[in-house]
Amino acid sequence: MAREDARNAWSAAIPVVPAEVLADIYAHARETYPEECCGFLLGPRDEARVDEVRRCVNEQNRYHALDPERFPRTAREAYYLGGKDLRFLVESFQGPRPVKIIYHSHPDVGAYFSAEDTRAALGREPDDTAEPLYPVDYLVIDAQADHIGGAKLFRWQPQQRAFVQVAEYPGER
Numbered sequence: 001m002a003r004e005d006a007r008n009a010w011s012a013a014i015p016v017v018p019a020e021v022l023a024d025i026y027a028h029a030r031e032t033y034p035e036e037c038c039g040f041l042l043g044p045r046d047e048a049r050v051d052e053v054r055r056c057v058n059e060q061n062r063y064h065a066l067d068p069e070r071f072p073r074t075a076r077e078a079y080y081l082g083g084k085d086l087r088f089l090v091e092s093f094q095g096p097r098p099v100k101i102i103y104h105s106h107p108d109v110g111a112y113f114s115a116e117d118t119r120a121a122l123g124r125e126p127d128d129t130a131e132p133l134y135p136v137d138y139l140v141i142d143a144q145a146d147h148i149g150g151a152k153l154f155r156w157q158p159q160q161r162a163f164v165q166v167a168e169y170p171g172e173r
């Protein structure tokens, strides 16, 4: 990923997330509850909206089973994108319909951007030089046992060197 592309993406308008896209990813979060779901939101390159959901496979349990020391968390509290989904993600940045948002759900704990989420987005521990791996925003869904509490969108702020909330969406009973 060229740094130039990344800068352009992060200075772009906040993506518009239509109600039907929200309904679709809320349904995904309900289906995988009490485990985390994850996926991509795509849309036309030259417009500030997303109009397509691509559900990803949360590989966290598989990696946890293979190597519990390196992957201490289960899918109950983490997500991990597999090779096929990562390839789709990277290749989308060259095409007319890039992935603009990576979404995942937080079962029971609320829609905040966790230290683990920051590490996943940076590919390493945050420090003075760490940059996000991909030019995308991150949407976190508040998944509860009997409803969706809502969702929040987070974007990397280069000056603060942190992910900051830039939008919030209503929940669903």
Ligand SMILES: [Zn+2]
Residues within 6 Å of the ligand: 104, 105, 106, 114, 116, 117, 140
């Ligand atoms: Zn998370």
